[in-house]
Amino acid sequence: MMDESKSSEGGIKLKSRLAVFEHITDENKPKKRKFGSSRFNDSDDSSVSESELVIDETPTEVKKKQKRKRPIRISEEVLSLKCDWDSCGTVIDSWREFDVHLLEHASYSGTNCLWLDCGYDCMTVPFLMQHISYHGYLTKLKNIGKNILERESLPECKHERNEKIILKREGYVCEWEHCLRNFYNICEFHLHMEIHVNANPRVANEKKNEIISCDWAGCKQRFATKYKLAEHLRTHTHEKIICCPTCSTLFANKTKFVDHRKRQxxxxxxxxxxxxxxxxxxxxxxxxxxxxxxINHYKCQMCNMTCATPSRLAEHIRFRHLDMKPFKCNECDKTFKTKYILATHIKTHGGESEVCGHCNFKCRSKVGMQSHYKKKHDQAAPIFECHSCKKKLKRGQFLTKHLMKMHNYHWPSGHSRFRFLRSVTLIV
Missing domain, CATH: 3.30.160 (Double Stranded RNA Binding Domain)
Known part of the structure; x- marks a missing residue:
């Protein structure tokens, strides 16, 4: 057991400044101050001498402001851009210089892209230059995504890598008033747009006639800061500023990127x-x-259908009220209402790539295989229950038929199916 005299002579060594706020009304109260043990490291000593205490009487509101750090803006991100062209491996910290470096590769390498895991034949050198510049653009955005992940604790991405090189053969046109310059290099285009943004004052001041407005064709929105203008301008240029390092999905702002990770x-x-x-x-x-x-705010003028968003309403009108099918298959005479439906159909012209692992059934699409498995091999317990008679069914479409046939239910106006409420209690 430790000697009491040694204990009184010792003291707790504070590692950080300690703020003590105390109001004593009785002069006879003891001066010893008690503190929660969680504020200190473990110690054998139980007393604290007043000389060891540092009293900080800074108001709480001021301290909160002092602790709050300004978030790092995208333009302030530290870059470390590695060239993945063939066996190059050069690392450059400037996007502009990195782009110049990549174009040097393209100028003497034929028309094949030698970027890691690419190998695309661009057919012409100018198109290869446009193509490799986009590789540099993605490298920059992945670098920014990596920086954010190193600073913040975000869930891992479970999606597969799906990197796409999306090019505009006609180039990128600046539609800023009195400009109309055309760029084939995505790096040069976005750096050019920064010039238009930086021509504005940092903060708007109408008294001094310092106005920050978007001069893109057909747009005259005003903004309080230059930063907000830059953020808005991406809606016109479709610029992305962050790429998920895992799956290569692109995002126009940090919030969308963080949501992408947290949703997983x-x-x-x-x-x-x-x-x-x-x-x-x-x-x-x-x-x-x-x-x-x-909450459905938008009503169809052709029926009683209501939708939550304008895009949902447009989709409803396209499928329910219009006969237009502008997307035609090159292999047959069929036409479709959307590119997605056409792409799904095109797969039917290929070979039977899907083979059932439980029988000899073959088909051309994953959707077809999933449908076959559910009908023929799925032994899972029923997960749908009729709220009227408590009958249990395996699939939503079976419950729909049951509700209409046995209980005389009808679809809501404008809809082609029921929406089922998920229950907290699982059916077993």
Missing amino acids: LSEHLQSYQCSQCLKLFPTERLLREHTRSH
């Missing part, structure tokens, strides 16, 4: 639940955004 949290870690459909979300903001999808 395991369901048991998502604690915000929608009261309408019981869907789970990782953050309160994502839940609020989702809740809007249950």
Whole structure:
């Protein structure tokens, strides 16, 4: 047991400044101050001498402002851009210089792209230059995504890598008033747009006639800061500023990137639940955004259908009220209403690439194979239950038929199916 005299002579060594706020009304009260043990490292000593205490009487509001760090802007990100052309491996810290370096590779390498895992034949040197510049653009955005992941604790991305080189053969046109310059290099285009943004004052001041406005063709929106103008301008140029290093998905702002990672949290870690459909979300903001999808503000002029967003209403009109099918298959005479449906159809002209692992069934698409498996081999317990008679069914379409045939239910106007409410209690 430690000697009491040694204990009194010692003291707790504070590692950081300690703020003590105390109001004593009775002069006879003891001067010894008690503190929660969680504020200190473990120690054998139990007393603290007043000389060892540092009293900080800074107001709480001021301290909060002192602690709050300004977030790092995209333009302030430190870059370390590695060239993956053949066996080059050069690392450059400037996007402009990196782009110049890449174009030097393209000028003497024929028309084949030698970038890691690419090998695309661009047919012409000018198109190869445009192509390799886009590789540099993606490298920069991945670098920024990597920087954010190193600073913040975000869930891992579980998506497969799907890198796409999307080029405009006609180039990128600046539609800023009195400009109209055309660029074939994506780096030069976005650096050019920065010139238009930086020509504005940092903060708008109408008294001094310092106005920050977007002069893109057909747009005259005004903004409080130059930063907000730059953010808005991306809606015109379709510029992305962050790329997920794992799956290569592109994002126009940091919030979308963070949401992309957080949405992939395991369901048991998502604690915000929608009261309408019981869907789970990782953050309160994502839940609020989702809740809007249950409120239908837009009504179809041709029927009683209502939708939550203009895009949903446009989709409804296209499929329910218009006969136009502008997307034609090159292999047959069939036409379709969307590119996605056409792409799905084109797969049917290929060979039977999907083979069932339980029988000899073959088909051309994953959707067809999934449908076959559910019909013939799925032994899972029923997951749908009729709220009227408690009958249990395996598939939503079976429940739909049951509701219409046995209980005389009808689809809501404008809809072609029912929406089923997810239950907290699982059917077993």
